[in-house]
Amino acid sequence: MSPVKVQKIVCVGAGYVGGPTCAVIAQKCPDITVTIVDLNEARINAWNDKDFQLPIYEPGLVDVVRACRGKNLFFSTDVDKGILEADLIFVSVNTPTKKSGVGAGFAADLNFVELATRRIAAVATSNKIVVEKSTVPCRTAESMRTILEANAKPNCRFDILSNPEFLAEGTAIGDLHKPDRVLIGSLQTPEGLDACKSLSEVYAHWVPRDRILTLAANAMLAQRISSINALSAICEATGANIDEVAHAVGYDSRIGPKFLKASVGFGGSCFQKDILNLVYLSESLHLPEVAAYWRQVVEMNEHQKSRFSKRVVDTLFNTITGKRIAVLGFAFKADTGDTRESAAISLIRDFQKERANVNLYDPQVEASQIWQDLSEASPEISLETIKKQVKICSSSLEACRDAEAVVIATEWKEFKEIDWETVYKGMNKPAFVFDGRLLVDAEKLTKIGFKVVTIGRGNL
Ligand SMILES: NC(=O)C1=CN([C@@H]2O[C@H](COP(=O)(O)OP(=O)(O)OC[C@H]3O[C@@H](n4cnc5c(N)ncnc54)[C@H](O)[C@@H]3O)[C@@H](O)[C@H]2O)C=CC1
Numbered sequence: 490m491s492p493v494k495v496q497k498i499v500c501v502g503a504g505y506v507g508g509p510t511c512a513v514i515a516q517k518c519p520d521i522t523v524t525i526v527d528l529n530e531a532r533i534n535a536w537n538d539k540d541f542q543l544p545i546y547e548p549g550l551v552d553v554v555r556a557c558r559g560k561n562l563f564f565s566t567d568v569d570k571g572i573l574e575a576d577l578i579f580v581s582v583n584t585p586t587k588k589s590g591v592g593a594g595f596a597a598d599l600n601f602v603e604l605a606t607r608r609i610a611a612v613a614t615s616n617k618i619v620v621e622k623s624t625v626p627c628r629t630a631e632s633m634r635t636i637l638e639a640n641a642k643p644n645c646r647f648d649i650l651s652n653p654e655f656l657a658e659g660t661a662i663g664d665l666h667k668p669d670r671v672l673i674g675s676l677q678t679p680e681g682l683d684a685c686k687s688l689s690e691v692y693a694h695w696v697p698r699d700r701i702l703t704l705a706a707n708a709m710l711a712q713r714i715s716s717i718n719a720l721s722a723i724c725e726a727t728g729a730n731i732d733e734v735a736h737a738v739g740y741d742s743r744i745g746p747k748f749l750k751a752s753v754g755f756g757g758s759c760f761q762k763d764i765l766n767l768v769y770l771s772e773s774l775h776l777p778e779v780a781a782y783w784r785q786v787v788e789m790n791e792h793q794k795s796r797f798s799k800r801v802v803d804t805l806f807n808t809i810t811g812k813r814i815a816v817l818g819f820a821f822k823a824d825t826g827d828t829r830e831s832a833a834i835s836l837i838r839d840f841q842k843e844r845a846n847v848n849l850y851d852p853q854v855e856a857s858q859i860w861q862d863l864s865e866a867s868p869e870i871s872l873e874t875i876k877k878q879v880k881i882c883s884s885s886l887e888a889c890r891d892a893e894a895v896v897i898a899t900e901w902k903e904f905k906e907i908d909w910e911t912v913y914k915g916m917n918k919p920a921f922v923f924d925g926r927l928l929v930d931a932e933k934l935t936k937i938g939f940k941v942v943t944i945g946r947g948n949l
């Protein structure tokens with residue numbers, strides 16, 4: 490046995506999911522013939538309308554249908570013929586909320602799924618891959634399997650896959666063209682895995698294969714950072730040292746040393762978005778506890794940022810109003826000019842709220858980017874006001890002059906090599922350094938005269 494190369498697809502159910510999904514499959518897979526069938530004749534007639542007055546409106550849908558209909562995309566009420574000819578069948582019928590009986594008001598009514606499944610079993614004369622497309626109840630695929638297996642003709646095998654759809658109405662075509670994730674569930678048998686491969690090959694015409702893997706890997710990495718950051722709060726409260734904890738823990742070869750650096754919070758375009766995707770995915774799969782677990786990784790990150798801002802305010806004698814604070818670093822990590830989800834944005838927003846004056850320096854980030862990020866973070870404040878509170882400087886030395894405190898937000902190497910003696914001379918006393926990145930040598934700076942506050946350490 491090897492995976493079947495899908496040549497003919499039928500989709501049972503020409504609604505909001507089946508219609509757009511299979512139209513896009515036809516568009517992206519010119520080598521596959523796609524037929525969408527429905528019992529509702531008026532609906533099928535509308536899909537076949539000569540003026541393209543389609544039964545559902547989705548931006549971009551009409552262009553896809555216009556390009557493919559009559560070539561490799563067909564709409565029909567002949568459900569049985571569709572089933573007979575296809576090697577892969579999507580079941581995309583409606584699963585409305587039950588109106589009566591057990592679970593009325595919240596459980597999904599699986600009657601339509603069951604009827605469609607029974608029809609497939611009754612009509613099919615050759616092997617079929619049957620794909621359950623609805624997101625609703627978890628065990629639907631298993632019920633379908635039971636029905637199909639009980640009614641299959643001799644020598645006719647059904648492999649059942651679940652492939653929940655995550656499109657949102659209104660953005661369906663965009664969501665289908667660039668899905669954040671494609672999830673395919675199968676039995677872990679050789680036949681189930683082959684069926685899974687056959688369907689993956691269909692999506693692989695346009696969807697990058699590593700999407701789910703990436704989500705999981707990024708979530709695990711971010712979870713490590715939130716875990717170490719949660720421990721950093723305990724270290725601060727007890728006077729322990731997070732670097733020593735991370736070092737010791739990382740020695741355990743099962744854990745390993747990487748991505749255990751406590752920080753003022755992770756940023757970047759991927760971690761938060763990918764975790765939130767995982768939260769959404771878990772919720773769609775009816776796994777609320779799993780969703781809450783992953784959401785907490787993001788909440789811990791938010792907490793880490795606000796905890797750090799609060800520590801700055803508390804240490805500076807409970808007020809920073811009118812005080813000058815030098816923020817070193819604006820990028821979300823060193824060696825990039827990228828500022829998306831950067832912790833520095835949240836810190837500066839918090840300092841602005843306390844009406845401090847901020848001197849900001851980053852070796853890479855453009856001024857226009859900084860103004861855009863700060864405006865988006867505080868939409869209630871005009872850019873003019875922001876520019877009065879925040880000054881962009883062209884060096885660390887310039888930023889630190891006349892400041893009460895230096896806050897290190899990004900781990901740029903050049904901040905390690907600053908001439909701290911000169912910085913100290915130019916600052917108001919007592920002069921504070923808040924190291925949000927475990928970057929500088931706290932003991933050395935303390936000897937110079939600084940009061941050093943480090944993430945994950947008690948006050949020296
Ligand atoms: N609409 C949405 O945004 C999303 C919906 N879903 C899920 O996808 C599934 C389908 O949803 P929609 O497309 O919105 O439903 P829909 O009600 O728009 O379309 C379902 C179609 O199936 C047809 N049908 C029912 N039984 C049939 C049968 N035995 N043979 C042939 N056709 C039959 C109906 O006539 C109807 O046209 C549901 O389980 C829904 O929960 C999932 C993600 C998003």
Ligand SMILES: O=C(O)[C@H]1O[C@H](OP(=O)(O)OP(=O)(O)OC[C@H]2O[C@@H](n3ccc(=O)[nH]c3=O)[C@H](O)[C@@H]2O)[C@H](O)[C@@H](O)[C@@H]1O
Binds near residue numbers: 707751
């Ligand atoms: O999906 C993606 O495109 C990429 O997302 C991340 O890469 P990236 O966001 O560029 O940056 P990371 O180096 O992972 O750092 C993310 C954030 O975590 C912070 N971080 C990292 C490591 C650590 O120990 N502590 C810590 O706070 C960084 O400062 C940064 O703010 C992944 O590391 C890549 O493998 C993946 O390909």
